[in-house]
Amino acid sequence: MTSALLSPAPLADLDTAALREAHAAFAQAYDELKAAGLALDITRGKPSADQLDLSNDLLHLPDGAYRDAAGTDLRNYGGPNGLPELRAIFADALRVPVAQLLALGNSSLTIMHDTIAQALIHGVPGGELPWGRQSISFLAPVPGYDRHFTILERFGIRMIPVPMNEDGPDVEAVASLLAADDSIKGMWCVPVYSNPTGAVYSEEVVRALVSMPAAPDFRLFWDNAYAVHHLSDDRPAPIDVLALAAEAGNPDRPLIFASTSKVTFPGAGVAFFGASEANVAWFQHNAAAQSIGPDKLNQLRHVQLLKDADGLSAHMEKHRTILEPKFAAVDTAFRERLAPWGAGTWNAPKGGYFVSLDVLDGSAKRAVQLAKEAGIAVTPAGATFPYGDDPRDANIRIAPTFPPVEELRTALDGLCTAILLAEAETLLAGRD
Amino acid sequence: MTSALLSPAPLADLDTAALREAHAAFAQAYDELKAAGLALDITRGKPSADQLDLSNDLLHLPDGAYRDAAGTDLRNYGGPNGLPELRAIFADALRVPVAQLLALGNSSLTIMHDTIAQALIHGVPGGELPWGRQSISFLAPVPGYDRHFTILERFGIRMIPVPMNEDGPDVEAVASLLAADDSIKGMWCVPVYSNPTGAVYSEEVVRALVSMPAAPDFRLFWDNAYAVHHLSDDRPAPIDVLALAAEAGNPDRPLIFASTSKVTFPGAGVAFFGASEANVAWFQHNAAAQSIGPDKLNQLRHVQLLKDADGLSAHMEKHRTILEPKFAAVDTAFRERLAPWGAGTWNAPKGGYFVSLDVLDGSAKRAVQLAKEAGIAVTPAGATFPYGDDPRDANIRIAPTFPPVEELRTALDGLCTAILLAEAETLLAGRD
Numbered sequence: 001m002t003s004a005l006l007s008p009a010p011l012a013d014l015d016t017a018a019l020r021e022a023h024a025a026f027a028q029a030y031d032e033l034k035a036a037g038l039a040l041d042i043t044r045g046k047p048s049a050d051q052l053d054l055s056n057d058l059l060h061l062p063d064g065a066y067r068d069a070a071g072t073d074l075r076n077y078g079g080p081n082g083l084p085e086l087r088a089i090f091a092d093a094l095r096v097p098v099a100q101l102l103a104l105g106n107s108s109l110t111i112m113h114d115t116i117a118q119a120l121i122h123g124v125p126g127g128e129l130p131w132g133r134q135s136i137s138f139l140a141p142v143p144g145y146d147r148h149f150t151i152l153e154r155f156g157i158r159m160i161p162v163p164m165n166e167d168g169p170d171v172e173a174v175a176s177l178l179a180a181d182d183s184i185k186g187m188w189c190v191p192v193y194s195n196p197t198g199a200v201y202s203e204e205v206v207r208a209l210v211s212m213p214a215a216p217d218f219r220l221f222w223d224n225a226y227a228v229h230h231l232s233d234d235r236p237a238p239i240d241v242l243a244l245a246a247e248a249g250n251p252d253r254p255l256i257f258a259s260t261s262k263v264t265f266p267g268a269g270v271a272f273f274g275a276s277e278a279n280v281a282w283f284q285h286n287a288a289a290q291s292i293g294p295d296k297l298n299q300l301r302h303v304q305l306l307k308d309a310d311g312l313s314a315h316m317e318k319h320r321t322i323l324e325p326k327f328a329a330v331d332t333a334f335r336e337r338l339a340p341w342g343a344g345t346w347n348a349p350k351g352g353y354f355v356s357l358d359v360l361d362g363s364a365k366r367a368v369q370l371a372k373e374a375g376i377a378v379t380p381a382g383a384t385f386p387y388g389d390d391p392r393d394a395n396i397r398i399a400p401t402f403p404p405v406e407e408l409r410t411a412l413d414g415l416c417t418a419i420l421l422a423e424a425e426t427l428l429a430g431r432d
Numbered sequence: 433m434t435s436a437l438l439s440p441a442p443l444a445d446l447d448t449a450a451l452r453e454a455h456a457a458f459a460q461a462y463d464e465l466k467a468a469g470l471a472l473d474i475t476r477g478k479p480s481a482d483q484l485d486l487s488n489d490l491l492h493l494p495d496g497a498y499r500d501a502a503g504t505d506l507r508n509y510g511g512p513n514g515l516p517e518l519r520a521i522f523a524d525a526l527r528v529p530v531a532q533l534l535a536l537g538n539s540s541l542t543i544m545h546d547t548i549a550q551a552l553i554h555g556v557p558g559g560e561l562p563w564g565r566q567s568i569s570f571l572a573p574v575p576g577y578d579r580h581f582t583i584l585e586r587f588g589i590r591m592i593p594v595p596m597n598e599d600g601p602d603v604e605a606v607a608s609l610l611a612a613d614d615s616i617k618g619m620w621c622v623p624v625y626s627n628p629t630g631a632v633y634s635e636e637v638v639r640a641l642v643s644m645p646a647a648p649d650f651r652l653f654w655d656n657a658y659a660v661h662h663l664s665d666d667r668p669a670p671i672d673v674l675a676l677a678a679e680a681g682n683p684d685r686p687l688i689f690a691s692t693s694k695v696t697f698p699g700a701g702v703a704f705f706g707a708s709e710a711n712v713a714w715f716q717h718n719a720a721a722q723s724i725g726p727d728k729l730n731q732l733r734h735v736q737l738l739k740d741a742d743g744l745s746a747h748m749e750k751h752r753t754i755l756e757p758k759f760a761a762v763d764t765a766f767r768e769r770l771a772p773w774g775a776g777t778w779n780a781p782k783g784g785y786f787v788s789l790d791v792l793d794g795s796a797k798r799a800v801q802l803a804k805e806a807g808i809a810v811t812p813a814g815a816t817f818p819y820g821d822d823p824r825d826a827n828i829r830i831a832p833t834f835p836p837v838e839e840l841r842t843a844l845d846g847l848c849t850a851i852l853l854a855e856a857e858t859l860l861a862g863r864d
Contacts, residue, residue, distance in 0.1 A: 047508065052505065052507040055507075059495065059497065059729070063492065064488070066484075073481065073484070074700070075484040077476070077478055077698040077699060079699070105537055106723075106726060109722065113721060113723075114546070114549075114722070117549050117550075120553055121549060121553070132553065132564060151721050154718070265729065266507070267506050267511070267728045268506070268507065268727045289583050289586040291538075291539050293539075295538045296699045297490075297491070297699060298700060298727065
C-alpha cells in the first residue's frame with residue numbers, strides 16, 4: 001500500500017523531507033483505502049458466528065428434560081443459588097467452592113452493576129456506612145474495560161487510574177493510594193488475560209492485593225471473564241484468590257464474577273458470583289428481594305452441553321482453534337505494517353479477547369477517526385481509560401474475534417494505513 | 433368432621449355453653465387432622481405441574497433457529513430492548529405501544545426492584561433529587577403482595593397502608609394522603625385481579641389515580657401481573673393507563689411491569705417494562721450500564737410458542753381449564769365448612785392466582801399456626817400487609833394453584849378445621 005520507493009524506518013527518526021515523503025505515500029494509500037468503500041467492524045469483543053455455532057446444541061436443549069439431579073422441577077419458581085451441577089462445572093476453573101459460587105442470570109456485567117448498586121444503598125459487610133452516604137472512589141488499572149468504567153461513571157464514583165504491568169496492576173502504586181485515601185472502596189481487576197492488555201496477574205501481585213492495608217469495606221471486583229479462554233498451551237495456573245485473601249486475614253476482600261458469555265452464547269448465557277461466606281450471605285440477602293430465582297432451564301442447557309470441567313476445557317479448545325489465526329493475523333499485520341516504521345507497540349496475548357496497541361502519543365484518536373472515515377470501525381480511542389480520557393492519546397483496543405479472518409486482515413491493513421498517516425501528521429505538526 | 437350433634441350457627445352468636453361444645457368438636461376434629469400426618473403446601477402462587485406442561489414445547493425450542501425477523505443473530509450480544517416480535521404479542525394485552533414496551537430478563541420482580549434502586553440512586557424524570565437523598569414513602573393498598581413490601585422494607589422506604597375496595601384502592605384515601613405528604617413517591621398497584629383480593633381497578637379509579645395531584649416524581653408501580661389470567665368469561669376490558677395518564681397531564685406517572693411467569697415457566701420466562709417515552713429513555717439509560725441485552729433466545733422461544741396475541745389468549749384458556757376447578761374447590765370448601773359458622777368472608781375472583789379470606793379478627797395467625805402444626809403450610813398470616821402486620825389479624829391468602837385438586841381439597845378442609853378451632857378459641861378467650 002505504501003510507496004515502493006520509500007524505505008521504511010522509524011518515523012520519528014526521519015528527517016523532515018523524508019517524513020513529508022512518507023506522509024504523502026501514507027496519504028495516497030489512505031485515499032485508495034477510502035475509495036475501496038469498506039464497511040468493517042472490529043469494535044467489540046464479540047465471538048464470531050462460527051464460535052457461536054460450537055454451542056448450537058443449546059438451541060435444542062434441554063430436549064424435554066426439566067429436572068435437576070435432585071429432582072427439582074426447574075420450570076417453576078425457586079432455586080436462587082442456581083444449579084449445583086453447573087456451579088460444579090465452573091468451580092474448579094474459577095477456584096471457588098461450589099457452596100460459595102452462585103449461578104445467576106444472563107450477564108456478569110449485571111451482577112457487577114447490581115453489586116455496586118447494593119453497596120451504594122446498603123453498604124457491604126465490614127463497612128460502617130452505605131457507600132452512597134460517602135464520597136467514594138475506585139482504583140481503575142489502565143488500560144482497562146470501558147463497561148467497568150461506565151458503571152462507576154453512571155453512579156458518580158470517582159475513578160483513580162493505576163498503571164498495569166505485565167503481571168497485573170502496579171502494586172506499589174495501589175498500596176500507596178490505599179494507604180493515603182480510605183475513600184477507596186473498590187478496584188477493578190481482570191486477573192486472567194486482562195482486557196485489553198492480556199496481562200495475567202502473578203501470584204505475587206494477587207498476594208499483595210489481598211494483603212495490603214485498606215478500608216474494611218474495600219473490595220476487589222475480580223472480573224474473571226477470561227479464566228478458561230486460552231490461546232496457547234502456556235497457561236497460567238488458576239489462582240485461588242479467596243484462599244489467599246483468607247490467609248491474609250481479608251477473606252471478604254475479593255468479589256468474583258464470571259460468565260459463559262464467551263463460552264457459549266453472549267446473548268443467552270449464565271453469570272456467576274463467588275465470594276467469602278459473609279459476602280455470599282450478603283449477596284443472597286439482597287437478591288432475595290430482587291428475584292425468586294434465575295433462569296434454571298438455561299442453566300440445565302449449559303450442564304447438558306458442557307457436562308463437566310473436562311467438557312468445558314474441550315469446548316474452549318474449539319474456540320481456541322477458531323481464534324488463534326485471528327490473533328496471529330493481528331500480530332502479523334502490525335509486524336509487517338507498523339513495526340518497520342516504529343509505529344506501534346502491542347502485546348501478543350496468550351488468551352482473552354483483545355490486543356492492546358500503543359501508537360505514537362497524540363495519534364490514537366486521529367487514527368481511529370481516519371479508520372472510521374474509511375469504513376473501518378474500531379473501539380473509540382480513549383475507551384480503555386476512565387472518562388474516555390487517555391492522557392497520552394496512544395492506546396487502541398483491537399478486538400479481532402468477530403469478523404471472518406479475511407475481513408479482519410483487510411480491516412487491520414486499513415487500520416495500519418490510518419495509523420501511519422495519523423502518526424506522520426502528528427510528527428509533522430510537531431515540526432512546524 | 434365436626435360433631436353431628438352440633439347444629440352450625442354463627443360462632444359469635446352462640447352462647448358460651450354452645451361455644452364450648454363447638455370448641456370441643458373442633459378440637460377433636462383438629463386432633464384427627466393432626467393424626468392424619470399431612471404434608472401439604474398452599475403458600476405460594478405457583479403454577480402446577482400440569483400448567484407448566486402446557487409450555488413444554490419451550491424445552492425444545494427455538495429448534496435450531498437463532499435469528500429474529502430482522503435477521504439479527506440472537507445468540508450474540510446486543511438487543512437491549514428485547515425482541516420486537518415478542519413485544520408485539522404482549523402490547524395489546526398490556527396496552528403499551530411496542531416502541532415503549534421492553535422485553536427483558538426472567539423476572540418482573542427484578543425489574544421492579546431495579547427500578548426502585550435506580551430511583552434511589554439517580555431519581556426519576558421530573559424529580560429534583562434522587563429518592564435516596566430524601567426520606568420517602570410508598571402507598572401500599574392492603575391486603576397486597578408480600579414481595580412488593582419486601583423490596584420497600586429492604587430499601588428502608590416507609591409504607592403507608594391504603595384500603596382496597598372491589599374496584600381498586602380507596603381513591604379518596606389516596607388523594608388525601610398524597611395531598612398531605614409529598615414524600616410519597618410511589619404506590620403499588622396490581623390493577624387486574626389484584627393479589628390477593630382479585631379486585632379489578634375500574635376505569636374511574638384509574639382515572640382518579642393518574643389525575644390526582646402528587647409530587648412530580650410520584651410513580652404508580654403498575655404491576656400488571658395477571659392481565660391475561662382470566663378464570664371466567666366475564667373479563668375486564670384492558671385499561672390504557674398510559675393514555676389516561678397522558679390525557680390527565682401526568683404521562684410519566686405509570687410504570688408498567690408484567691411477565692410470562694404465570695403464562696409459560698416461572699423459572700425461565702420473560703419480563704416486560706412499559707412506560708412513557710421519557711420513562712423508557714430513563715430506564716434504557718440506566719440499563720445500558722447494567723446489561724448488554726437480555727436473553728434473546730428465550731424470547732425467541734416464547735415467540736415461537738405463543739405466535740401472536742390470539743395464540744397467547746388460546747394458551748391462557750388452557751390455564752383457565754386447569755385452574756377453574758381449583759378456585760371452585762376453594763369456594764366450595766369455605767361455603768361448606770366456614771359459612772355455616774359465620775367463620776369467614778372471601779372473594780370468588782374472576783382471574784389471578786389468589787383468594788383473600790378474612791377470618792374472625794385476632795384469629796388468622798393462630799389458624800395458620802394450627803394448620804402448619806397439622807402439616808398444612810399456608811401463606812403466613814400478616815404477609816399481605818406491610819411489615820407483616822395485619823392490624824386486625826384477620827387476613828389469610830389462599831394460593832390454590834399449585835397442588836393437584838384432591839390435595840388442595842384436603843388442605844382446604846384441614847385449614848377450615850384449623851380456622852374454626854382458632855375462632856372458637858378467640859371467642860372463648862373474649863368471654864373469660
